[in-house]
Amino acid sequence: MEETAKKVMLSGIQPSGELTLGSYLGAIRNWAELADQFDCYYFMADLHTLTARQVPAELRKRTLNQLAQYIACGLDPEKNTLFIQSHVRQHTELGWILSCYTMFGELSRMTQFKDKSAKNADNINGGLFTYPCLMAADILLYQPDFVPVGQDQKQHVELTRDVATRFNNLYGETFKIPEPYIPKVGARVMSLTSPENKMSKSDHDQNGCVYLMDEPEVIMRKFKRAVTDSDTEKCVRFDVENKPGVSNLMQIYAACTGKDYAAIEAEFDGLGYGAFKPKVGEAVVETLRPLREESLRIMQDKAYLESVYKAGAEKASYVANKTMRKVKKKIGLVAEP
Ligand code: TRP
Numbered sequence: 001m002e003e004t005a006k007k008v009m010l011s012g013i014q015p016s017g018e019l020t021l022g023s024y025l026g027a028i029r030n031w032a033e034l035a036d037q038f039d040c041y042y043f044m045a046d047l048h049t050l051t052a053r054q055v056p057a058e059l060r061k062r063t064l065n066q067l068a069q070y071i072a073c074g075l076d077p078e079k080n081t082l083f084i085q086s087h088v089r090q091h092t093e094l095g096w097i098l099s100c101y102t103m104f105g106e107l108s109r110m111t112q113f114k115d116k117s118a119k120n121a122d123n124i125n126g127g128l129f130t131y132p133c134l135m136a137a138d139i140l141l142y143q144p145d146f147v148p149v150g151q152d153q154k155q156h157v158e159l160t161r162d163v164a165t166r167f168n169n170l171y172g173e174t175f176k177i178p179e180p181y182i183p184k185v186g187a188r189v190m191s192l193t194s195p196e197n198k199m200s201k202s203d204h205d206q207n208g209c210v211y212l213m214d215e216p217e218v219i220m221r222k223f224k225r226a227v228t229d230s231d232t233e234k235c236v237r238f239d240v241e242n243k244p245g246v247s248n249l250m251q252i253y254a255a256c257t258g259k260d261y262a263a264i265e266a267e268f269d270g271l272g273y274g275a276f277k278p279k280v281g282e283a284v285v286e287t288l289r290p291l292r293e294e295s296l297r298i299m300q301d302k303a304y305l306e307s308v309y310k311a312g313a314e315k316a317s318y319v320a321n322k323t324m325r326k327v328k329k330k331i332g333l334v335a336e337p
Pocket residue numbers: 010011012013014045048134135138139147148149153
């Protein structure tokens with residue numbers, strides 16, 4: 001297998017729900033071009049979802065649908081290594097080993113553990129507590145230079161660095177110490193019904209959140225109902241402070257059409273919000289249409305999808321196994337015959 005000179009990047013994605021317009025415009029859309037600069041690994045973190053109760057058939061479906069949606073959004077399987085976490089056994093294997101090099105005190109300080117155990121007092125399982133060890137294994141197996149993560153995962157990457165450093169100090173250079181990578185941010189899309197909050201699938205008001213797989217009629221309805229602002233001027237003008245709703249719609253329109261704010265202001269000069277909102281809806285419909293159609297096509301093409309995650313797991317296992325052999329040797333496990 002060829003060695004690449006490119007720096008390595010890896011990220012895990014929990015198959016926890018539908019992709020939103022916010023995550024597409026804000027992040028995923030920019031990932032396609034990362035493949036030119038980096039050797040990229042992305043995996044569906046199915047094992048991580050088990051810390052909360054899942055409906056088995058739904059987990060399976062969501063994992064595959066999510067993979068299909070990411071491919072449709074531009075993560076080309078020819079250029080990126082795409083796989084399913086549970087298909088590469090080394091993740092759980094190294095996860096156990098690293099849990100023996102991670103301190104109880106360190107795990108107790110993870111803010112995500114504290115938050116999640118407060119919210120789910122009836123299911124504070126061992127996996128929820130040791131999950132950062134599995135995440136450290138996910139990362140360290142591939143010796144990545146960069147791990148793109150959101151703010152909420154930074155503490156886990158810090159812990160990964162600490163554990164890797166501790167291991168290297170005990171046994172000599174084994175793991176590359178990865179850096180968190182803050183990707184170039186695209187649009188920060190806000191909720192359509194409460195524009196002071198980020199667009200989120202956990203929003204209680206489902207009208208505030210647009211999904212990649214929403215039908216055109218549904219998208220149009222959500223945009224027609226989007227809140228605009230109660231200021232008196234009633235004109236389309238970018239002003240996040242005083243006109244958060246309109247500014248959010250302008251941002252979405254700009255991201256979908258490539259127009260700048262001055263051009264948008266001119267386009268809707270003299271027209272009210274009533275004319276503007278459906279135009280934004282139409283732009284979103286046209287942006288998402290090819291992605292939705294491609295996702296549906298890929299989801300139905302089970303053989304293709306399987307060929308993608310099979311090839312991905314093969315490539316990933318090869319790399320993971322190299323690290324695993326090193327680790328086992330260093331800590332004193334007998335080499336497999
Ligand atoms: N914990 C991450 C999340 O909840 C997902 C994840 C699992 C991950 N393993 C990873 C992210 C490794 C980056 C690297 O979003």
